[in-house]
Amino acid sequence: MKDAHIHIVKYSGEKVIFSLHKLKKSLKRTGADENTVKSILDRVKEELYQGITTKEIYNRAFALLKKKKSYLASKYKLKKAIYELGPTGFPFERFVSAVLKYSGYKTEVGSIVQGHCINHEIDIIATKNNETTIIECKFHSEQGLKCNVKIPLYINSRYLDVKKHWNTNLENKELLTEGWVVTNTRFTKDAKQFGSCAGLQLLSWDYPENNGLKDRIDRLGLYPITASTLLTKREKQFLLSREIVLFRDLIGDSFFLDHLGISEIRKKRILEEIEQLCNLKNN
Known part of the structure; x- marks a missing residue:
């Protein structure tokens, strides 16, 4: 079935026609290369069906991006990451x-x-x-x-x-x-x-x-701590409780990662994710 005839269900419950262009635009915003974007679009198109939710499409694209590079997935989940700053304002x-x-x-x-x-x-x-x-x-x-x-x-x-x-x-x-x-x-x-x-x-x-x-x-490059794909929900909540809201703030204060008992190997991966996500390598 062609994607032009697929109706998807938004978070609000509204039904709309699936837009390959919108999905492509959101994937390109992450900085993913053309081959990565094309392979994800092809995979998502294969798995479309009538009544699929935007959440299901998002989850599939997110998983494919994360498999490629974690920081790309972090960029892709930005909107969701901001919701995860809750439940309070x-x-x-x-x-x-x-x-x-x-x-x-x-x-x-x-x-x-x-x-x-x-x-x-x-x-x-x-x-x-x-x-x-x-x-x-x-x-x-x-x-x-x-x-x-x-x-x-x-x-x-x-x-x-x-x-x-x-x-x-x-x-x-x-x-x-x-x-x-x-x-x-x-x-x-x-x-x-x-x-x-x-x-x-x-x-x-x-x-x-x-x-x-x-x-x-x-x-x-001011991504919230909740954008990380490498930190657990518990770790994110701990950092938020200590008023660490920006992911990049951990670069200058990795004490909190030590406090959480994060291993040196995992800490290195987290700090690398921050540098890639927040464009810090050349700053």
């Missing part, structure tokens, strides 16, 4: 803060800030070039969910309340100039339209185009 806030730090921001996580009307607990306060941004993170642990327009509406009202007090307070050296909403999923069309109209910055998995969360992570 706190590690995601730490992760977003870390991404911003590598983009030149000074950040604070979990601050209470006075607004004109009430006090607000702000997920991240980020400062750069004498300007301040307040950022709210909306983490979903289930795939298929989207951030609807109610979220940016609510966050924008909080931002405006904080801004009204912040920019009249002489103790604040930097002006508050932007409010952001960051999510690990996607925004609805109405949410994007409101954000654009209100001047509220929205950052999701694939928005803005070519500068979404996945693009920034790939560009900076």
Whole structure:
């Protein structure tokens, strides 16, 4: 049966036509060579059937990539890795803060800030070039969910309340100039339209185009610890509990790997995976 006529089931339950182009694009994003991509596409096409889920397709492609090179599989599982930062949103806030730090921001996580009307607990306060941004993170642990327009509406009202007090307070050296909403999923069309109209910055998995969360992570090599294919779930949770959210942070602080009782041979493989995944060999 030709793949053009195969209906697949997404995480949301929606049925769509299978796209070989989309799968090829996601495989090429990992940096896999043409022969590897072609062999995986051929294998997946052979195993397609009506009603196959995107999860099954993902699992098959992931297993084939991992067999080739573990770091390619780590790149491929990026979206899933971010979901694995849960079930609470706190590690995601730490992760977003870390991404911003590598983009030149000074950040604070979990601050209470006075607004004109009430006090607000702000997920991240980020400062750069004498300007301040307040950022709210909306983490979903289930795939298929989207951030609807109610979220940016609510966050924008909080931002405006904080801004009204912040920019009249002489103790604040930097002006508050932007409010952001960051999510690990996607925004609805109405949410994007409101954000654009209100001047509220929205950052999701694939928005803005070519500068979404996945693009920034790939560009900076800032993969979460959960992207590793060599660490166990227990080891990842231990590292997250110690506020190690970036995979590359283990390069400069492998003490935690020693603390976990990881053997020298396995530790060497993990550190090699980090260097390949995070583009550190030439940095």
